[in-house]
Amino acid sequence: MTDAQTFHEAAAGLLGPRGFTCDPDLLDRWLTDWRGRYTGRALGLASPTSTEEVAQFVRLCAKHGVPIVAQGGNSGMSGGATPDDTGDSVILSLRRMTAIRHLEKDSMQITCEAGVILQTLHEAAEKEGLRFPLTLGGKGSATVGGLISTNAGGTQVLRHGTMRAQVLGIEAVLANGDVFSGLVPLKKDNRGFDLKQVLIGSEGTLGIVTAATLQLAPAIGERRVAWVGLAGIAQARQLLMHCEQQAGDALEGFEVLPRHCLDAVLAYLPDTRSPLENEHAWYALIELVAPAGATDGLDTLMETVFETAMERELLEDAVIAANESQAESFWHLRESISPAERAIGPAMQHDISVPVSRMAEFVETVSPQIETRFPGTLVAGFGHLGDGNIHYHVLAPEAAVAGEWEEREGKAISAFVHDRVTEYGGSLSAEHGIGQMKRDELGRLGDPVSLRLMRSIKQALDPQGLLNPGKLVPLAPETARP
Amino acid sequence: MTDAQTFHEAAAGLLGPRGFTCDPDLLDRWLTDWRGRYTGRALGLASPTSTEEVAQFVRLCAKHGVPIVAQGGNSGMSGGATPDDTGDSVILSLRRMTAIRHLEKDSMQITCEAGVILQTLHEAAEKEGLRFPLTLGGKGSATVGGLISTNAGGTQVLRHGTMRAQVLGIEAVLANGDVFSGLVPLKKDNRGFDLKQVLIGSEGTLGIVTAATLQLAPAIGERRVAWVGLAGIAQARQLLMHCEQQAGDALEGFEVLPRHCLDAVLAYLPDTRSPLENEHAWYALIELVAPAGATDGLDTLMETVFETAMERELLEDAVIAANESQAESFWHLRESISPAERAIGPAMQHDISVPVSRMAEFVETVSPQIETRFPGTLVAGFGHLGDGNIHYHVLAPEAAVAGEWEEREGKAISAFVHDRVTEYGGSLSAEHGIGQMKRDELGRLGDPVSLRLMRSIKQALDPQGLLNPGKLVPLAPETARP
Numbered sequence: 001m002t003d004a005q006t007f008h009e010a011a012a013g014l015l016g017p018r019g020f021t022c023d024p025d026l027l028d029r030w031l032t033d034w035r036g037r038y039t040g041r042a043l044g045l046a047s048p049t050s051t052e053e054v055a056q057f058v059r060l061c062a063k064h065g066v067p068i069v070a071q072g073g074n075s076g077m078s079g080g081a082t083p084d085d086t087g088d089s090v091i092l093s094l095r096r097m098t099a100i101r102h103l104e105k106d107s108m109q110i111t112c113e114a115g116v117i118l119q120t121l122h123e124a125a126e127k128e129g130l131r132f133p134l135t136l137g138g139k140g141s142a143t144v145g146g147l148i149s150t151n152a153g154g155t156q157v158l159r160h161g162t163m164r165a166q167v168l169g170i171e172a173v174l175a176n177g178d179v180f181s182g183l184v185p186l187k188k189d190n191r192g193f194d195l196k197q198v199l200i201g202s203e204g205t206l207g208i209v210t211a212a213t214l215q216l217a218p219a220i221g222e223r224r225v226a227w228v229g230l231a232g233i234a235q236a237r238q239l240l241m242h243c244e245q246q247a248g249d250a251l252e253g254f255e256v257l258p259r260h261c262l263d264a265v266l267a268y269l270p271d272t273r274s275p276l277e278n279e280h281a282w283y284a285l286i287e288l289v290a291p292a293g294a295t296d297g298l299d300t301l302m303e304t305v306f307e308t309a310m311e312r313e314l315l316e317d318a319v320i321a322a323n324e325s326q327a328e329s330f331w332h333l334r335e336s337i338s339p340a341e342r343a344i345g346p347a348m349q350h351d352i353s354v355p356v357s358r359m360a361e362f363v364e365t366v367s368p369q370i371e372t373r374f375p376g377t378l379v380a381g382f383g384h385l386g387d388g389n390i391h392y393h394v395l396a397p398e399a400a401v402a403g404e405w406e407e408r409e410g411k412a413i414s415a416f417v418h419d420r421v422t423e424y425g426g427s428l429s430a431e432h433g434i435g436q437m438k439r440d441e442l443g444r445l446g447d448p449v450s451l452r453l454m455r456s457i458k459q460a461l462d463p464q465g466l467l468n469p470g471k472l473v474p475l476a477p478e479t480a481r482p
Numbered sequence: 483m484t485d486a487q488t489f490h491e492a493a494a495g496l497l498g499p500r501g502f503t504c505d506p507d508l509l510d511r512w513l514t515d516w517r518g519r520y521t522g523r524a525l526g527l528a529s530p531t532s533t534e535e536v537a538q539f540v541r542l543c544a545k546h547g548v549p550i551v552a553q554g555g556n557s558g559m560s561g562g563a564t565p566d567d568t569g570d571s572v573i574l575s576l577r578r579m580t581a582i583r584h585l586e587k588d589s590m591q592i593t594c595e596a597g598v599i600l601q602t603l604h605e606a607a608e609k610e611g612l613r614f615p616l617t618l619g620g621k622g623s624a625t626v627g628g629l630i631s632t633n634a635g636g637t638q639v640l641r642h643g644t645m646r647a648q649v650l651g652i653e654a655v656l657a658n659g660d661v662f663s664g665l666v667p668l669k670k671d672n673r674g675f676d677l678k679q680v681l682i683g684s685e686g687t688l689g690i691v692t693a694a695t696l697q698l699a700p701a702i703g704e705r706r707v708a709w710v711g712l713a714g715i716a717q718a719r720q721l722l723m724h725c726e727q728q729a730g731d732a733l734e735g736f737e738v739l740p741r742h743c744l745d746a747v748l749a750y751l752p753d754t755r756s757p758l759e760n761e762h763a764w765y766a767l768i769e770l771v772a773p774a775g776a777t778d779g780l781d782t783l784m785e786t787v788f789e790t791a792m793e794r795e796l797l798e799d800a801v802i803a804a805n806e807s808q809a810e811s812f813w814h815l816r817e818s819i820s821p822a823e824r825a826i827g828p829a830m831q832h833d834i835s836v837p838v839s840r841m842a843e844f845v846e847t848v849s850p851q852i853e854t855r856f857p858g859t860l861v862a863g864f865g866h867l868g869d870g871n872i873h874y875h876v877l878a879p880e881a882a883v884a885g886e887w888e889e890r891e892g893k894a895i896s897a898f899v900h901d902r903v904t905e906y907g908g909s910l911s912a913e914h915g916i917g918q919m920k921r922d923e924l925g926r927l928g929d930p931v932s933l934r935l936m937r938s939i940k941q942a943l944d945p946q947g948l949l950n951p952g953k954l955v956p957l958a959p960e961t962a963r964p
Contacts, residue, residue, distance in 0.1 A: 106723050107839045151672050162670060165647070178931045185837045187869040188644060189909040190633055190683060191924055192916055192954050193936050197679035201672060218730055241588050248700055248773030249731035291730030297779035355667045357589045387669040427671040434674055442673055449660045453943070454675050460942035461935070472674050 004043070007064040011046060011090075014056055019096075020046050030074060030091055031083065034141070038079035038436060041087035042069070049096045051171060051179060051210040058208065059177030061090065067466045068092050070204035072146030073117065075138035077351065078435025080150065080203045084470045094145045097210060100124055108216040109168060109185045114145025114209050121214075129292070130216040133160040137335060145209045151201035153431030155334075158386035159252045162431065163200070166214050170196045172207040175462040185213045198457065203433055204468040206461045221292035223252065224302045225327035229280030229317040233258075233385075234360040236284050239314040240386055243286060246305045250298070253287035256390075257382035261337045264380075268340035275330060276317050284315075284385070285334050287327075337382055338391075346396040346405050347380075348413045354426035356388035363390070366420045370394055374413055389430035392417060418445055434472040443474030486525070489546040493528060493572075496538055501578075502528050512556055512573055513565065516623070520561035520918060523569035524551070531578045533653060533661060533692040540690065541659030543572065549948045550574050552686035554628030555599065557620035559833065560917025562632065562685045566952045576627045579692060582606055590698040591650060591667045596627025596691050603696075611774070612698040615642040619817060627691045633683035635913030637816075640868035641734045644913065645682070648696050652678045654689040657944040667695045680939065685915055686950040688943045703774035705734065706784045707809035711762030711799040715740075715867075716842040718766050721796040722868055725768060728787045732780070735769035738872075739864035743819045746862075750822035757812060758799050766797075766867070767816050769809075819864055820873075828878040828887050829862075830895045836908035838870035845872070848902045852876055856895055871912035874899060900927055916954040925956030 011020040021027065022044045032039040043066070048054045061068050067089040071081040083089040097113035098120075104110075105128045112121065118132075118139040125132045136142065136154035146152070148170060152163045160166070169183040182196050199207050230236050236256045243251050259281055266272055276283075288305070290298040302320060309315050321327035341347055354362045367379040376397025383390040394413050396405045418428045422445050434442050443451065451474055458465075458473045493502040503509065504526045514521040525548070530536045543550050549571040553563040565571040579595035580602075586592075587610045594603065600614075600621040607614045618624065618636035628634075630652060634645045642648070651665040664678050681689050712718050718738045725733050741763055748754055758765075770787070772780040784802060791797050803809035823829055836844045849861040858879025863872040876895050878887045900910045904927045916924050925933065933956055940947075940955045 104839055107837065108726075151676070153670055153672075157670060162672075164676070165643075174931070174935070178934070180931050180935065181929055182932070184907060184909070185839075186835050186907075186909055186912075187838065188635055188639060188835045188866070188871045188912040190635075190644075190911045190913055190915045191909050191928065192683075192932075193688075193939060194633070194646070194679060194683055195932055195935050197676060197682075198935075198939070200679075201674075201676055206675075218727055244590075245700060245774070292727070297782075300779075353668045353670045355589065356669065357586055357667075384670070389670045425666060425668075427666070427668055427673050429672045430668070430670040431672055433672045446673065447663055449656070449662050450664070450674075450677055452660070453656070453662065453677050453680075456942040457675060457680070457939065460938040 003064060007060070007066060008044065010060055011044065011057065014060060015046055015048055015053060019048055019053065020044060030071060030093065033079050033082045034075045038082040040083035040085050042083045042089050042091045043087055045091045045093060047093045047096045051173065054092070054173045054208060054210050055177045055179050057092065058173050058175070061466060062176055062464060065464065065466065066090055067469045068208070069468055070094065070145070070149065070208045072114065072143030072149070073138065073141035075141040076146060076150060076435060077432035078429070078437040080433055080435030080468070080471050081146070082436070089469070092208060094143060094210070101211065103128060105130065107185065108218070109213055110216055111183055111185070111211065111213045112144055113211045114143060116144045118142045118144070118147065125216050126219070129219050131219050132166070132214065133217045134163060134166055137338065144212055148200055148209050148212055149203050150433040153384070153387070153389065155253055155255060155384065157384060158254055159249065160217065164197070167196060167200060167212055168215050169213040170199060170209055171211040172199050172209045174207045175464065175467050180207065183211060183213050201433070203435060203472045205458060205472050206467060208467070218291045220289045222298055223287055223289045223327065224298055225321045225330050226286045226302070226306065227275035227319050227330050228284040228286060228315050229276045229278065230282040230284060230315055232281050233363050235314060236282055236385055237360045239284060239309055242309050242312065242314050243305055246308065247288055247301060250288045250290060250301060252289040253285065254386040255285040255334050255383060256385040257283050257334065257337060258380060259283070260378065260380050261382045262333065264340040264344055265333050265336045268343050269336055272333070275319050278317065280316050285330055341380065341393060341395065344395065345398070346400055346402040348394045348406065348410050350392040350414065350417045351389070351430050351432040352392050352417065352421045352426055352428060353387065353389040353430035354421060354424040356386070358424050359385060359388055359390065362424050369420070370413070370416060373416065374409060387430070414441070436471055439470070439472060439474055446474060485546060489542070489548060490526065492542055493526065493539065496542060497528055497530055497535060501530055501535065502526060512553060512575065515561050515564045516557045520564040522565035522567050524565045524571050524573045525569055527573045527575060529575045529578045533655065536574070536655045536690060536692050537659045537661050539574065540655050540657070543948060544658055544946060547946065547948065548572055549951045550690070551950055552576065552627070552631065552690045554596065554625030554631070555620065555623035557623040558628060558632060558917060559914035560911070560919040562915055562917030562950070562953050563628070564918070571951070574690060576625060576692065583693065585610060587612065589667065590700070591695055592698055593665055593667070593693065593695040594626055595693045596625060598626045600624045600626070600629065607698050608701070611701050613701050614648070614696065615699045616645060616648055619820065626694055630682055630691050630694055631685050632915040635866070635869070635871065637735055637737060637866065639866060640736055641731065642699065646679070649678060649682060649694055650697050651695040652681060652691055653693040654681050654691045656689045657946065657949050662689065665693060665695050683915070685917060685954045687940060687954050688949060690949070700773045702771045704780055705769055705771045705809065706780055707803045707812050708768045708784070708788065709757035709801050709812050710766040710768060710797050711758045711760065712764040712766060712797055714763050715845050717796060718764055718867055719842045721766060721791060724791050724794065724796050725787060728790065729770050729783060732770045732772060732783060734771040735767065736868040737767040737816050737865060738867040739765050739816065739819060740862060741765070742860065742862050743823070743864045744815065746822040746826055747815050747818045750825050751818055754815070757801050760799065762798050767812055823862065823875060823877065826877065827880070828882055828884040830876045830888065830892050832874040832896065832899045833871070833912050833914040834874050834899065834903045834908055834910060835869065835871040835912035836903060836906040838868070840906050841867060841870055841872065844906050851902070852895070852898060855898065856891060869912070896923070918953055921952070921954060921956055928956060
């Protein structure tokens, strides 16, 4: 029996026929990421149902030297959960670990397994009059394990922080099969290095998250949503600061988009119209919230914020949603930008952050540079202005052929964007992570000391290099050079 | 010339006479921690004034194999900044690095060097109409570098989190003298492992923090402070949940203390009286705040919260401070607990956390156990109930002789407390860190997998073991056993 056969038999024996398969029909859909950008091969798909099974399986892989690609909802944005094309790796799916182990209403804490889907988590919290204050487009597939491993963001980061801020404790299986049991629901714990922080955002390269204790928040009592027309992104920034000062913690969301994005959405969605009568260069979507039981002052607050903003000429026009259904419709416009742009044609997408104070300058300076350098392109930046994070898309010229254009122009465009972002002291990955998509760019532009530190930690925690090889951690210069 | 002489000369040459000294008169006060619990020896005191000087000095130490004990305000609670008694180490003081490099009002961010004192940071923020939302008793001496290295807490954690939550970026010198430049003022950055998280709370064992970019918060517009009488700690917990639900983010502080603590404070402070007419078994200090410009609803909110609490019998009596000076006086009572208890006599102090939901049960069960097992002692737990963190003091019997009693009984009492805390899924260090005080206890009670992980990371980042040896990281079992 070859070593591969021995491994297969042992894996099947350990996890059973539902827990381990090499059947291409079952394996295939997990070999390509949801956007179809990356496809790899794998020698099998493991789907354990308990932490102990994960630990035993990881030990087996360590023994046989089999690399492990952990996978949640397979809805990542950077190819981090797609295996490489060697076919040497096994996919370790956490999707069957779906237990909500514990929800403590009084403490507003939930402990759930890695495979719990974000939408399910939202519903579990809502049932208890609470909420989990992080959401994103892929909420119907993204899992708790994936959200933690990528330190996911979304539209509520302004107020509540990224996934990291929601995590009270995690349980994870390390490269040698040890189980790190850090599910402590403690709000304060200073017993040495905060080990969970090392694992959060490490994209399966340092350990495999199997469960987490998450902080829930009180349910929102009411919200008020406004759609605002603006002269430009610089004015959006002024208005953001005004809202932060006036509304404080009531400010739950502040998203921006240029006119082009709204036009694309209106063309894409049937039977919709712009919330405002006239056109504006930029728009902002602003949400204020009040906790349940303390909603009295919300209308007053909203009115004060906008009246003073009008007086100070921080906006051109604004409409406050008259009811929840109109509020939903405003948000629907924002959430339809990505599909609307996909319908127009190919684009190079970048998930970047720069210091909030420099975002307007960045957009106003760099966008024309790109459009000049790559004639026919159109730059559309939209998203989380309050976090200094925008999704910065470079749309192909009208005549461009999908696939061909990205192949020919994509790398140069992205390198240009990342170079500018780096000059502005920004990040080439604000919330989507590194995965396989940006690993080489991180190696090219990352601070050498940071890269050395990352490699040291990777080497210390995964000396065999079996956890998600080829992802996130850039190769050392001597290895990377041809 | 001996190697020691070579090192001294090179250090003096590098840092100048003010930057490096072996003069016992100058060195002495930094060899003992502020509470006088730990005293060590050192071969010199280095006081560099720039990151580059720190880096060069660390390189020099690495070359000569000289261990480095980083020190800020020397006001730590666990002896983490006091050298051991070998005299082999050098103290690296960050106190001369006091520059506020940058304060950006619009972005509410400040970048300052490690030696900036917390009080100075508060004042710098206030001058711009902002605030730094972390405070603690030692604010007149604690430095930014020390606060980050110990992930300090305080009375505002309930609402704003520990120091970790305030840090946007750090700059640190690593064991080999490399400068980790992570001062990015980015709100979102997912470029691989979050390296700053590894350094925060590592107590100078993985690197030396030289500067940080911190998040500021809008100034408080107004606050309302209430002093509440309670039947017991279980009722305090009920009231806390009520406040969280009703007041949401307006709840800035929730501190508790038993009658004994108030009595001690009233005896200690001249001309003070209890805020309430009658005595109660427990008291809570509750603060609600509103941001500047949105203070209208605060009185209504406070009244609603307390009226409904009265209706639901969640408290026995309450008084809302009539003005800011009375609010100050309530807080002064809370802040005087530690000195008041010190005036009474010796005590074994523990800084513990348990899950918030189990705190009442813990106090009600374990305190009598201790008082039975160690006759004559009195247990006083007070502090941050909202964080599940209390300072849990075991006061000596009346006849006990200071020094002698701690020597004879201290270790057994602390071990008993830590054993119980561990049974309750809690932490033996909620906010004061490990230092040298709790390292052996962490080794005894810590999860073996976590301890192995800590040692791996320590070994990877400081292979020579020169950064703050003997602190925080418990020895491996094979080394620790005699």
